[in-house]
């Protein structure tokens with residue numbers, strides 16, 4: 001997929017004044033590379049058929065690894081049902097998913113929460129950090145009645161079920177990659193982020209089964225490491241209608257160059273299994289990266305992209321998350337979608353800067369997902385054509 005002959009013109013140029021505008025106390029020391037400089041495209045079609053697949057191949061090789069292929073069979077069987085959640089406003093179906101490939105199999109569960117008395121207009125696929133039985137009792141992370149009341153179905157899998165979130169050889173051996181052969185637990189080509197991204201694709205398929213199908217758009221949402229994952233999943237998979245990254249930070253929505261908080265050295269030291277080893281080469285050398293995270297988000301164009309931060313989340317670096325959301329507009333504009341204006345200033349806390357296409361806000365408070373975030377997410381979905389309550 002990736003053309004190895006592509007050469008990257010990383011010419012030192014004066015920092016782009018517009019790109020740095022509004023970024024408090026931080027001006028990128030080296031210019032953030034526009035994706036269209038390395039992968040030129042005259043129009044949206046050329047971007048989509050030629051540049052985008054190459055950019056995705058590049059990001060797979062340098063950062064996330066490749067998302068596993070579809071196994072020979074995916075069996076989805078309903079194993080549970082509850083009708084009376086949230087005073088009867090939400091019902092839940094649980095499913096067992098069995099994936100089979102070359103005589104091997106891999107099994108785990110998923111849950112789908114649906115409105116009981118409101119027509120379903122959209123679905124959100126969300127990988128979670130918990131075990132499934134906790135989702136019913138996480139009213140901030142997953143405000144089920146609010147979502148259902150708006151006409152949104154929520155489909156979820158626990159990320160640990162696809163790739164245990166630990167830096168051990170054992171974790172990789174027990175991951176979804178085991179379906180494809182005897183992999184070495186130390187082979188870093190097989191990353192957790194791509195395994196989890198595969199989980200988003202499975203949630204999409206689950207939402208197409210006869211009991212869950214509703215004929216509307218499916219978005220993906222993820223927090224933090226799962227926000228990084230949601231961006232990667234949706235960048236690769238055109239079936240998703242939109243994506244929400246909540247505080248995904250380093251390796252997610254944030255520009256690496258001159259980033260506050262976490263950097264490549266810190267992230268690959270603690271979480272080597274999230275990324276391919278190629279990323280290690282850029283420890284302390286962010287300014288030499290041939291790409292930056294605006295490239296990832298450009299691959300989502302022209303679909304709606306919402307990037308969110310929290311004021312106390314300096315580790316993720318809100319300013320650089322905003323910068324990436326703004327710079328991704330380069331490709332959205334090829335599709336006639338305006339995105340966030342190049343001279344837009346970093347917005348005040350709790351003041352969403354939403355455009356059709358790209359949205360950003362920084363919420364007051366800490367690194368987590370709150371009901372308040374979901375309210376903003378629903379507003380952004382509505383602005384982008386979803387007919388929600």
Ligand code: GCU
Nearest residue numbers: 223224225226248249250262
């Ligand atoms: C750590 C990690 C971040 C990640 C976060 C999370 O803080 O350094 O990169 O986003 O965990 O997933 O909550």
